[in-house]
Amino acid sequence: MELRSFSAAVITVALGAAGLAATAPAATAAGVTATSVKSASSNGTTVTVSTYDQLTGSTHEDLFPSVISVSVAVPAAYRYYSAYGAPRTAEVEWIATASSAGDPGCVLASRDSLGEGNGGANWTDVLYKDTDPGSCTVTVDVWATRRVEGHPAASYDANIRVQVPLKYVAQAFFTDVKTSRTSVTKGGIVTMSGILKYDDAYGLRSASVLGGAPLHVEETTSSPTNPAAKWRQVATIKTASTGAWNVRLKPSRSASYRVVYPGSSIYLGAKTSPSPIIRVTTPAATKLSAPKASLSTVKKGAYTTLSGKAYVKSGSKYKGYAKAKVTVQKKVGTKWKTVKTVTASKSGTWKLKIKATSTATYRTYIKQTSSTKSATSRSIKVTVRR
Known part of the structure; x- marks a missing residue:
């Protein structure tokens, strides 16, 4: 499985005294942010813990990004001559154990490493198992020992703990x-x-x-x-x-x-x-002429024709509103009730024949559309005589 490339800063720091810490720059892309590098020393043994990414442009058989590096530097082996005149070397053994606490995503896939050295640096990589974004504290405990038979002054035990914050950014x-x-x-x-x-x-x-x-x-x-x-x-x-x-x-x-x-x-x-x-x-303005009645006074049950014209604004002038939907309304009490909706002609004119059963007031109305505003006409009265 090919993994995505990620350019993260690889942090290096000189091995120093106990408690030495250096703050690393923030990452500029998703992945591991090298938040800090810390070192601690005891009896000549120095432990340095840093975060970095070694997967850039490559693949990893375990599919886990290696983001924590633990470096254990042991002193040169103690050399002495025995009574027989032959030189002998005492080696240093060390055990590094890593653990984490904090965000549930901070799980270490590899924990222990054992090594021997006669001076110089010995490395072990600790694998960061999960890729959930979050932060935690990684703790590395190192126990180092040197035993020189017959020379207790040259022997020692060193117990060193280094804690480094780790942040994973998505x-x-x-x-x-x-x-x-x-x-x-x-x-x-x-x-x-x-x-x-x-x-x-x-x-x-x-x-x-x-x-x-x-x-x-x-x-x-x-x-x-x-x-x-x-x-x-x-x-x-x-x-x-x-x-x-x-x-x-x-x-x-x-x-x-x-x-x-x-x-x-x-x-x-x-x-x-x-x-x-x-x-x-902005919807175009519209207007309606007051409706006219062919007969403004009629006998009960007789017919009269209402008519009028709808207009729409074009530029600075009004023109006939072609195919406008004109609603004829009748006043009943304090409310206006729809009589019928008619479609205007190409020139905007309309008419409607109604049967007059009682004296009533009429008006016309146009609803707002996506391109035009609404409008209401003045009203007229049709009187019915018995």
Whole structure:
């Protein structure tokens, strides 16, 4: 299985006195962040623990990233001459045991290492087993001993403990991002939705959803592909436990939108690609002439014809509103009831024949559409005589 490449800083530090610590730079990509390098010494034996990544551009047969390095430097072997005149060398034995505590993801796959040395550095790699983002403290205990028969002054025991913080950072990313429409009438609603996930740097696990994450919704009226475009925050939302999110926008002007996850201490930030420019249109004004009645006074049960004209604004002038849906209404008590909806002609004129059963007041009404505003006419009265 080929693993993803990851460029992490490899930290080196000179072996020093007990308690020596050096802070490493933060990582710039997902994966292991080398948070620190620490050393401790006792009786000439020095233990150095650091975090790094040795998988860049390679594969690992165990599929575990090696992220912790333990270096044990033992002193030169004690050399002395026996009574027989032959030189003899006393070697140093050491045992290193690593463990971790903190985030459940900090699990070590390899724990113990045993070695012998006659001076110089002896290395063991501790494997970081899980790739869940998080942080923990890695503890390395080393016991070193040297025994020189007949020379107790040259013998010693050394017990050394080094603790190093380890942080694993994951990359967040967006999937299934959708925008409901690319044009809307002023005052209309546009919906954006998607899912926020995260992945490890090595490709050892499937992407997981990132729930409860804060997201910023940003808007620009510039070209969204312009690197110099200025984005302003217009809303803040959170992802659901499933990583899903959605936001309802009411654009007041043509603009492009994007959603940004700012990131956290263990998740690198991400942002969606800018949406297409949402074009905002202003509905054209409309108006209606007051309806006319062919007979304004009629006998009960007789017929009269109501007529009128619908107009729509074009530029600075009004013209006939072709095919307008005109609703004829009758006042009943304090409310207006629909009599019938008719379709205007190509020139905007309309007419409706009604049967008069009682004296009544009439008016006409046009509903707002995606391209036109609503309008209401003045009313007229048709009188019925007995």
